[in-house]
Amino acid sequence: MSRFGGRLREYPWVSIDRFDRHNLRARAYFLSHCHKDHMKGLRAPALKRRLECSLKVNLYCSPVTKELLLTSSKYKFWENHIVTLEVETPTQISLVDETSGEKEDIEVTLLPAGHCPGSVMFLFQGENGTVLYTGDFRLAKGEAARMELLHSGTRVKDIQSVYLDTTFCDPKFYHIPSREECLNGILELVRNWTTLSRYHVVWLNCKAAYGYEYLFTNLSEELGIKVHVNKLDMFKNMPEILYHITTDQNTQIHACRHPRDDDYFRGNRLPCGMTSQNGTPLHIITIKPSTMWFGERNKKTNVIVRTGESSYRACFSFHSSYSEIKDFLSYICPVNVYPNVLPLGLTEDKVVEILKPLCRSYRRNTEPKYKPLGTLKRVHKTHFSDTDEDDLFDTELTSVRPKIPKQQTKSRPFKTLPCGNAERTNENTESYKVTTTYTSHKIDFMDCEESNDDDDEEEEESEQNTVEVLSHDPDATSNSSGKKHSVLSSGVASDQEESNAHLPRWDAFFKCNRIDESSENEDNFPSSAEAGGSQSLFSDSDGVSDSTHISSQNSSQSTHISEQGSQGWDSQMDTVLITSQERNAFEFSCFNKGGSRTGVSILHETTKDNQAENSRWKAMGQNQSYAYDAVHDLKSKDTEEDTETDNTQIQDVLLEVNDNSRTPDLELKKDSQSSSDFEIPLTPDAELPQPDKLHFLYKKLAAGENILNEKISPENSFK
DNA sequence: GCGATCAGGT
DNA sequence: CACACCTGATCGC
Numbered sequence: 008m009s010r011f012g013g014r015l016r017e018y019p020w021v022s023i024d025r026f027d028r029h030n031l032r033a034r035a036y037f038l039s040h041c042h043k044d045h046m047k048g049l050r051a052p053a054l055k056r057r058l059e060c061s062l063k064v065n066l067y068c069s070p071v072t073k074e075l076l077l078t079s080s081k082y083k084f085w086e087n088h089i090v091t092l093e094v095e096t097p098t099q100i101s102l103v104d105e106t107s108g109e110k111e112d113i114e115v116t117l118l119p120a121g122h123c124p125g126s127v128m129f130l131f132q133g134e135n136g137t138v139l140y141t142g143d144f145r146l147a148k149g150e151a152a153r154m155e156l157l158h159s160g161t162r163v164k165d166i167q168s169v170y171l172d173t174t175f176c177d178p179k180f181y182h183i184p185s186r187e188e189c190l191n192g193i194l195e196l197v198r199n200w201t202t203l204s205r206y207h208v209v210w211l212n213c214k215a216a217y218g219y220e221y222l223f224t225n226l227s228e229e230l231g232i233k234v235h236v237n238k239l240d241m242f243k244n245m246p247e248i249l250y251h252i253t254t255d256q257n258t259q260i261h262a263c264r265h266p267r268d269d270d271y272f273r274g275n276r277l278p279c280g281m282t283s284q285n286g287t288p289l290h291i292i293t294i295k296p297s298t299m300w301f302g303e304r305n306k307k308t309n310v311i312v313r314t315g316e317s318s319y320r321a322c323f324s325f326h327s328s329y330s331e332i333k334d335f336l337s338y339i340c341p342v343n344v345y346p347n348v349l350p351l352g353l354t355e356d357k358v359v360e361i362l363k364p365l366c367r368s369y370r371r372n373t374e375p376k377y378k379p380l381g382t383l384k385r386v387h388k389t390h391f392s393d394t395d396e397d398d399l400f401d402t403e404l405t406s407v408r409p410k411i412p413k414q415q416t417k418s419r420p421f422k423t424l425p426c427g428n429a430e431r432t433n434e435n436t437e438s439y440k441v442t443t444t445y446t447s448h449k450i451d452f453m454d455c456e457e458s459n460d461d462d463d464e465e466e467e468e469s470e471q472n473t474v475e476v477l478s479h480d481p482d483a484t485s486n487s488s489g490k491k492h493s494v495l496s497s498g499v500a501s502d503q504e505e506s507n508a509h510l511p512r513w514d515a516f517f518k519c520n521r522i523d524e525s526s527e528n529e530d531n532f533p534s535s536a537e538a539g540g541s542q543s544l545f546s547d548s549d550g551v552s553d554s555t556h557i558s559s560q561n562s563s564q565s566t567h568i569s570e571q572g573s574q575g576w577d578s579q580m581d582t583v584l585i586t587s588q589e590r591n592a593f594e595f596s597c598f599n600k601g602g603s604r605t606g607v608s609i610l611h612e613t614t615k616d617n618q619a620e621n622s623r624w625k626a627m628g629q630n631q632s633y634a635y636d637a638v639h640d641l642k643s644k645d646t647e648e649d650t651e652t653d654n655t656q657i658q659d660v661l662l663e664v665n666d667n668s669r670t671p672d673l674e675l676k677k678d679s680q681s682s683s684d685f686e687i688p689l690t691p692d693a694e695l696p697q698p699d700k701l702h703f704l705y706k707k708l709a710a711g712e713n714i715l716n717e718k719i720s721p722e723n724s725f726k
Numbered sequence: 727g728c729g730a731t732c733a734g735g736t
Numbered sequence: 737c738a739c740a741c742c743t744g745a746t747c748g749c
Contacts, residue, residue: 008739027730042740051729174739214736216740266742269736295736298738325739351738 008044009143009172011347017135017167018113020102024142026054034102037115038068039142040126041075041217050081058088063103065090069117071125071245075217078241092117094127095156116156120144122172122325123218124245130156136167139339141347143172145327147185151338166341173346173358174326180300180350183328184310190222192310193294193321194229201232201259206287210277211262212295218325219262219296220248226260227251235261235279256281272318296323303330337365 013025013033022033027048030036039045048054058064068076070091076082077089092098097116103109113133120126122143129140139157151157157164175183184192197209211234213219223234224247233253242248256263256279265271265278272293276282283289294311299322301308310322327335336344344366346358363369 044740179737212736214740215742218740264736266736300737 009347010349011140011170015131015138015140015168015170016345017138018102018131018133020104020111021113021131023129023140027051031057033064034104034111035064035100036066037129037140038066038072038076039120039129039140040123041072042123042143045142049085055084058084061088061105063105064088067092067100067115069094069125069127072127073125074244075125075241078243094119095154097132097156118154118156121146121150123216124220124248125217137164138168138170139166139341140170141172141335143174143326143347144335145186145325146331146335148331148334151335157339163339166339168343168345169336169339169341170345170347171332171336171362172326172348173332173350173362174348175298175300175324175328175350176332176346176348176358176361177350177353178329178361179302180329181303182301182305182308182330183298183324184301184308184322186221186324188308189296189310189322189324190225193222193296193323194226196294196311196319196321197226197260198230200290200292201230203290205259206284207290207292208259208261208277208281210268210272210291210293211260212268212272212293213262213264215264216325219323222296222323223260223262224248224251230260232259234258235263235277237263237279257284290317292317292319294319294321296321298322298324298326300328333362333365336362340365340367342367 009024011024013022013028013030015021015023020034021037022030022035023037024039024045025047026036030048031053038049066085066089068089068091070093073089073091077086092115094117097114099112099114102111102113111133113131116130116132117127118130118139120128120142122145126142126144128142128144131138131140157166200207200209211219211222213222220242223236227233228251233251233255235256235258236252236254239249239252239254242252252262256277261277261279261281263277263279268278271278271280272291274282275288275291277289277291281289295314295318297320299310299312299320312320314320344359344362346355346362349355349358
């Protein structure tokens with residue numbers, strides 16, 4: 008829980024995530040996300056009174072956060088005082104003291120935080136230096152390196168202070184399986200169960216909080232089963248979520264809640280009251296998402312633990328692990344760091360003691376020496392992680408930091424095509440070459456890294472190769488694109504979506520995340536995908552072996568699943584879904600991978616809208632999976648979605664789809680196409696810009712305009 | 727009656 | 737395990 012008081016030392020006129028006490032006098036308010044512990048005082052009468060007699064006091068947040076906030080009538084009084092900021096769009100704000108007229112300007116940039124829908128970090132730049140407030144965040148390793156706006160040119164910005172989410176800043180939380188791994192584990196468990204019969208249902212025992220949405224949307228996409236929830240009006244303007252949830256209890260996946268839902272469950276009853284269907288009793292299992300962590304040397308990374316006859320715990324975390332935090336901070340390398348949270352049992356001093364070595368004062372003397380040979384591979388000298396840095400840098404810090412996949416250092420994705428000069432900040436040749444790789448590339452390298460730099464893992468070697476090979480398989484590409492296309496053409500564009508073109512959207516972020524997350528794996532922790540059949544997704548906490556119903560299936564299937572998982576990644580590679588019609592959608596999704604703002608997007612006229620979209624997604628920490636469209640399509644054909652109807656058909660098709668593109672990550676596919684740091688990738692979905700188009704872009708660039716501003720609405724891109 | 731705080735629960 | 741949140745009791749305004 009956040010213990011941040013609301014104010015930055017450097018900019019005391021703004022209040023962030025706290026709205027009581029001294030914050031009542033702030034000149035501007037910022038809300039990083041819509042969790043209650045970050046909204047203290049937000050609806051207090053004192054603040055409400057102040058708003059009533061002020062024209063100038065605003066609350067700044069992401070569009071999604073605004074949407075979620077205003078869904079509750081308790082916060083309606085904020086309506087005229089909320090200013091939404093697009094993610095990754097630096098904005099100048101004047102902080103005016105209404106009594107004295109005193110004024111101070113500050114530039115703020117929202118960066119995706121990956122914590123829950125709409126969640127962002129705030130980057131403030133002003134006369135007292137550059138300060139980053141992370142709010143709550145879950146960012147995989149290397150994600151900071153991919154945030155263009157944390158950089159100027161090829162360097163990381165000079166950041167004075169970071170106010171950091173230190174929820175898991177304790178070595179015991181060293182590793183938390185990636186979102187991708189967790190999602191896959193849950194997906195297979197749910198799949199195994201729900202395919203037994205239509206009376207086999209799953210209850211996801213989720214706490215009342217935003218942050219599970221990507222779980223719901225992905226399960227729904229993958230399995231063609233909507234998720235039953237108590238309320239969905241907060242998502243009324245987010246069709247990508249709305250589509251996958253329902254208030255119709257007649258479905259096989261439930262995330263509904265009841266004050267005494269455990270009692271309900273014990274009575275073989277879902278929280279919504281369902282206990283049978285057509286007179287046939289339901290077979291219910293519960294899955295409780297909860298954070299699981301693993302020590303540095305612990306290689307066990309089961310993301311599903313069986314806790315009883317029909318109950319499971321599944322790994323799920325809204326917050327970055329210890330190693331992710333350290334990766335993040337060491338990349339930023341600020342002068343100061345201030346913990347927003349005290350992990351249980353730790354004091355502030357202790358946390359600072361852990362973090363200080365990653366800050367500048369400690370590093371000055373140990374700055375790695377640059378080795379010229381590494382030039383082509385490096386973008387940010389300031390970022391030194393171990394592994395491949397070792398060939399390029401000497402650093403004494405290596406030993407104290409967790410391994411970071413190679414790719415992430417290469418992952419600054421900004422330039423991907425010959426038009427890279429369109430990119431605003433990274434303009435030198437060096438960075439250009441470096442950034443020819445896509446973000447997800449790191450996956451390959453990570454695997455490679457893992458098998459290389461540490462003793463234990465060998466399985467992963469194949470990954471990289473597979474990616475390469477598959478990514479260049481044109482047949483696969485066209486195949487799946489056909490499938491994908493049909494999907495794209497029918498499903499998504501609901502009335503709502505059309506009418507809410509400018510409203511918060513969800514599509515892309517998770518795609519981004521998936522990649523990012525899988526990249527986060529450390530040498531000791533191969534992702535489930537990487538691990539192939541060698542690792543079971545399940546563990547049996549009771550020591551009860553996989554028995555009876557799920558078990559036999561599980562034991563056989565989980566292995567299979569794992570393999571599928573790994574092959575899935577591979578085979579996904581060959582599923583490069585590109586047709587001209589889909590191109591926009593595709594690049595949209597790719598774009599959203601965290602490799603956003605690239606030459607690719609520019610070439611393709613990815614617009615600021617798309618970017619904003621992307622950013623919003625990122626801001627939400629949510630993702631949508633590739634299969635989304637497929638399911639979408641199927642479901643829409645199925646129209647009114649009688650979940651009672653036999654899902655077989657859907658499942659069959661889904662399986663087909665999944666077989667070809669099991670791993671959702673479009674970007675991965677895309678990434679896989681750029682196979683070398685030294686080559687300009689031939690992006691399959693890229694087209695050469697027409698001369699007039701180029702001319703236009705150059706002109707805009709020369710004029711200093713934002714070339715990402717052209718309008719192609721994401722909605723259109725889905726049609 | 728309302729909000730803030732705490733304890734206890736999921 | 738933690739998290740985010742809810743409920744209920746108590747206190748003060």
